[in-house]
Amino acid sequence: MRKGSLWGSDKMDTVKIYTNIIKDNMDRLEKVNKLINLGLTTAYYYVSFFKDRRIPKSLHYLNKYSIKSIKDSLANPQNSAWVNLFAPSEFLIAVDIKPLFIEAYSSFMSGFFIEDYLIDTAESRGMSNTLCSYHKTFIGASELNILKKPKFMMTTSTICDANIPTFKYLSKKHGVPLYIIDIPYKYSKDAVVYVKKQLLEVAEKLGEVFNRKLDTDKLREAVKTENKTRALMREYLNYAGEKRFIPTMTFEMYMLFASHVFIGSKEVLHFYDMLVEDIKRAPERSGKSIFFIHLLPIFEKNFKDYFNFSDKFHIAGSDLNYDFLDEIDENDPFKGIAEKLILNSFNGEINRKVARIKELIEKIKPDGIIQFCHLGCKQSMGGTFIIKNLASELGIPFLYLDGDCVDKRNNQEGQNRTRLEAFLEML
Amino acid sequence: MIGYICKYTPVEIIEAFGEEPVRLDPGYKSHERAEALIHSNICSFAKGVLENIIENNIEEVILTACCDSIRRLYDVLIDKVKFIYLLDLPRKKDPLAINLFYNEIIEFIEAYQAFKNKNFAEENLLKIVESKFFNKEKYTESIAILGARLKDDVIEKIINSCTASVINFTCTGEERVFNIEARDNLLKSYAESLLNLTPCMRMAEDRSKLINKEFKGIIYNTIKFCDFYSYEYAELKSKTDLPLLKIETDYNDSNSGQILTRIDAFLESTGIKKMEKQKAKKGYFVGVDSGSTSTNVVIIDENKNIISYSIIPTGPKALESAYKAFEIALNSAGLQEKDITSVVATGYGRISIPFADRIVTELTCHGKGAFFIDNTVRTVIDIGGQDSKVIRLDDSGNVIDFVMNDKCSAGTGRFLEVMARTLGISIEEMAKVHKEVKENITITSMCTVFAESEVISLIAQNKDQRDIIHALNKAVASKAVSLVDRIGRKGKYMMTGGVAKNQGVVYAIESRLGEKLIIPFEPQIIGALGAALISLEGK
Numbered sequence: 001m002r003k004g005s006l007w008g009s010d011k012m013d014t015v016k017i018y019t020n021i022i023k024d025n026m027d028r029l030e031k032v033n034k035l036i037n038l039g040l041t042t043a044y045y046y047v048s049f050f051k052d053r054r055i056p057k058s059l060h061y062l063n064k065y066s067i068k069s070i071k072d073s074l075a076n077p078q079n080s081a082w083v084n085l086f087a088p089s090e091f092l093i094a095v096d097i098k099p100l101f102i103e104a105y106s107s108f109m110s111g112f113f114i115e116d117y118l119i120d121t122a123e124s125r126g127m128s129n130t131l132c133s134y135h136k137t138f139i140g141a142s143e144l145n146i147l148k149k150p151k152f153m154m155t156t157s158t159i160c161d162a163n164i165p166t167f168k169y170l171s172k173k174h175g176v177p178l179y180i181i182d183i184p185y186k187y188s189k190d191a192v193v194y195v196k197k198q199l200l201e202v203a204e205k206l207g208e209v210f211n212r213k214l215d216t217d218k219l220r221e222a223v224k225t226e227n228k229t230r231a232l233m234r235e236y237l238n239y240a241g242e243k244r245f246i247p248t249m250t251f252e253m254y255m256l257f258a259s260h261v262f263i264g265s266k267e268v269l270h271f272y273d274m275l276v277e278d279i280k281r282a283p284e285r286s287g288k289s290i291f292f293i294h295l296l297p298i299f300e301k302n303f304k305d306y307f308n309f310s311d312k313f314h315i316a317g318s319d320l321n322y323d324f325l326d327e328i329d330e331n332d333p334f335k336g337i338a339e340k341l342i343l344n345s346f347n348g349e350i351n352r353k354v355a356r357i358k359e360l361i362e363k364i365k366p367d368g369i370i371q372f373c374h375l376g377c378k379q380s381m382g383g384t385f386i387i388k389n390l391a392s393e394l395g396i397p398f399l400y401l402d403g404d405c406v407d408k409r410n411n412q413e414g415q416n417r418t419r420l421e422a423f424l425e426m427l
Numbered sequence: 428m429i430g431y432i433c434k435y436t437p438v439e440i441i442e443a444f445g446e447e448p449v450r451l452d453p454g455y456k457s458h459e460r461a462e463a464l465i466h467s468n469i470c471s472f473a474k475g476v477l478e479n480i481i482e483n484n485i486e487e488v489i490l491t492a493c494c495d496s497i498r499r500l501y502d503v504l505i506d507k508v509k510f511i512y513l514l515d516l517p518r519k520k521d522p523l524a525i526n527l528f529y530n531e532i533i534e535f536i537e538a539y540q541a542f543k544n545k546n547f548a549e550e551n552l553l554k555i556v557e558s559k560f561f562n563k564e565k566y567t568e569s570i571a572i573l574g575a576r577l578k579d580d581v582i583e584k585i586i587n588s589c590t591a592s593v594i595n596f597t598c599t600g601e602e603r604v605f606n607i608e609a610r611d612n613l614l615k616s617y618a619e620s621l622l623n624l625t626p627c628m629r630m631a632e633d634r635s636k637l638i639n640k641e642f643k644g645i646i647y648n649t650i651k652f653c654d655f656y657s658y659e660y661a662e663l664k665s666k667t668d669l670p671l672l673k674i675e676t677d678y679n680d681s682n683s684g685q686i687l688t689r690i691d692a693f694l695e696s697t698g699i700k701k702m703e704k705q706k707a708k709k710g711y712f713v714g715v716d717s718g719s720t721s722t723n724v725v726i727i728d729e730n731k732n733i734i735s736y737s738i739i740p741t742g743p744k745a746l747e748s749a750y751k752a753f754e755i756a757l758n759s760a761g762l763q764e765k766d767i768t769s770v771v772a773t774g775y776g777r778i779s780i781p782f783a784d785r786i787v788t789e790l791t792c793h794g795k796g797a798f799f800i801d802n803t804v805r806t807v808i809d810i811g812g813q814d815s816k817v818i819r820l821d822d823s824g825n826v827i828d829f830v831m832n833d834k835c836s837a838g839t840g841r842f843l844e845v846m847a848r849t850l851g852i853s854i855e856e857m858a859k860v861h862k863e864v865k866e867n868i869t870i871t872s873m874c875t876v877f878a879e880s881e882v883i884s885l886i887a888q889n890k891d892q893r894d895i896i897h898a899l900n901k902a903v904a905s906k907a908v909s910l911v912d913r914i915g916r917k918g919k920y921m922m923t924g925g926v927a928k929n930q931g932v933v934y935a936i937e938s939r940l941g942e943k944l945i946i947p948f949e950p951q952i953i954g955a956l957g958a959a960l961i962s963l964e965g966k
Contacts, residue, residue, distance in 0.1 A: 120909070123909075124909055124912045124913060125661045125664075125665070126657055126658075126660045126661030126662075126664045126665075126673075126913075127657045127658070127661055128649055128651070128653075128654065128656075128657035128675075130651050130652045130654075131654050131657060132654070135654075157518055160495055160654075161494050161495045161629065161654045161655060162654045164518065164629065164631065165628060165654065165655055165658040165659075166658070168631075168633075168658070169658040169661070169662065172662065173662075180518070180519075180631045182517055182518040182519050182524070182631060184515050184517065184527060185492040185498070185513070185515040186492075186515045186531075188527075188530070190523075190526060190527050190530055191515075191527060193523060194517070194523045194524060194526075194527050197523055349501070349502060349505075349513070350499070350502040351502075373466060373468065375468065376468075376652065376654070378468075378469050378470065378494075378495040378496045378499065378652060378654075379495035379498070379499065381466040381468055381469065382465060382466060382469050382473075382495060382496060382498070382499025382500070382502070382503075383499055383502060384465075384466045385464060385465060385466070385503070386502060386503070400466075402468065409871050412877070414880070
């Protein structure tokens, strides 16, 4: 049995007992809230006290930071906002509001093995069974009032269809103000003006809802920190091709906390600082390395068996963590953030995304590329064959597998095992 | 011609070029060519459009950046057609958004001019737009079709079979109204009018204003893998008092018998179905339920006494079985065909029964039959061979709501049959109740095919057969109760259909509902009984 991964098989029985207690109490809200809080607290102390030596310091810090951020926003809904992964966090940092992003919450619920119950709840209320399970899990929790309503919600239209309707639905249901930031698909001067105006409205709305005025200097400060962070991110990428570093899939996914929702914070800057130091000291690359497109299936058994703490195969990165690598205009942070949102490599024609993946592949030089097509994620799987063409142009083996990153019932383990093994044998 | 799909497409601009815009409306059974180019789990409408473009060699296409599937469709098509343009479409409609859209339209015009080597003339556009001036009719009685795009032929069928007017709010139904006031900037006003069309779900605008309390009912369409619309359905479901029917299709199959049955039953239950009224007559009355698994016939007399009934397997030829079942029932009643006053047919095979005087959907018939047997019933759970349904009755026995399972066989009689075969036991053996369970196993997959492999692996793990059966019964019960939950719980419950004879399933449902089920003396004939009653009452 392996140690260290919080959701590793040695903890499985404890987690299962915990899961069953939660499920048995679903009709007692207060109790479920306490149980989820207890789960998060336990997870937090677990990673704090049982340091796994195989996990670099920076990632250990990230692990704690991510759990704490979820705990903080759940514990204090009045000072919290529900957001999507792409929402401009700089504004929340500037007014000191704790974001809860729905993708992270749903992942944690899957970690607690209660995603099935929450998804079934969302479906029984009328949600489509083909809707993305990140969204269904969150909606389910909100339907059951396990999630206490926040004071504000903010979403961008990027990168997928589900954002706007999910937030509209939740905002109406709870009577919580929502700001939708519509991000044009194409970049133009007018598009920047359009988004900038919306961002000015975001600032105003935040001021109204939380009764505190957004200080542009604070926003600029966040952007400056963000630019410094991105410089470190680029530096990290310079080593990613030579070192073996990421020990489990979960860490590559935890990095989304740092590369998206909390970027601009001092803590994230600190994390990337440590990260660069850690990767410099990491061992030279050995075994085979895999680059992931979009998401990593952190709960899929085959992938866990093959990639977590493996000597043979290791995770070389994923394009979602590097969807924007440029500097933001510090003089006009509203305009700068608007540009960042429009120019995200997941927004716009697929050529933009393909160019970014190519750039990353050339830098990281992986032995293979895997796209795990998360059920219902059409923006991603719709481009699978185009990415496959890119991989074959670059002469790198490519595999795509279908499954679900949250709802474990949608993973056909037997089928996927054969395919994954055959692919890994091929490398 | 230039193919398009979205109602926000500047169709009038294409017409002003003297070109023909054609709204693509695919209806393919297979997407062989499309699936070679795009992942198969993308929405079937997008796949259908791709198939259509390739099969018919469509050379010019204009798309909007409306949804994930269509955006990726554009990426796939880019080097496969001669001209393609993706029009960015803002989700808001403030002056900056209008400006953005206006610029997009201008860029499209420039691109199309260059491609066609033709000039665009604003005066042509003005003429076209003015000719499309639209007088808003006042609807007296209407039903609304909301949700994801519904195919033209289905809309047509609804219009033809209902007495109310039909308002199609989906992407296929837009009346193009233009309110061009500022003639000095025609294109900008045009862009603004387009953004002011009835908002689709992708737009930021609130759509609740579309719902009019005067509607006789709402047919809500959702398409598999189209994320947008289930939210609005969920909201409507909990808020509206209007009769509401949800249909889920994969777009291409929306014209199927199953969908049309639901729509017909809905129109029947809301009282706007076109039908001839008949007067009740004397004699004997027959109901024929031509189901996918069994064909059942009931004969009643004018006092609603059941004279005889028959149940036979449908087999490959529905019509032959109907004749045979009819004959058996006549024989056991000692009657001849001439003694019969009228025949009502129901079930999947109802349209192909030549001796029927009328056809009525099985939903109405099951409701009728169940209420006749026991008028305290408010919810009928019918699990047949191929489908399952839950029907809600009001205090007078009228069908006021219903849900049916999706088109797969999950949770139906067929599911149990397949599992019995896998376990190597008879369906009767399977139906026995084993109250003592050694191990509480849960079958996670509801799909018949996947559940079968799960059962095989349970057998391989040497699990007790009784425990596996218990798990399967629980699986069927959970599917049935989730259908009940979709229309809300309300007792008393009656269970009908062949699966009602399976005591294990009955117990499993009862324990989930926390209430006893009423099981009629012969659960398989309730649909046919209802048909016979309708035959007698003429309504």
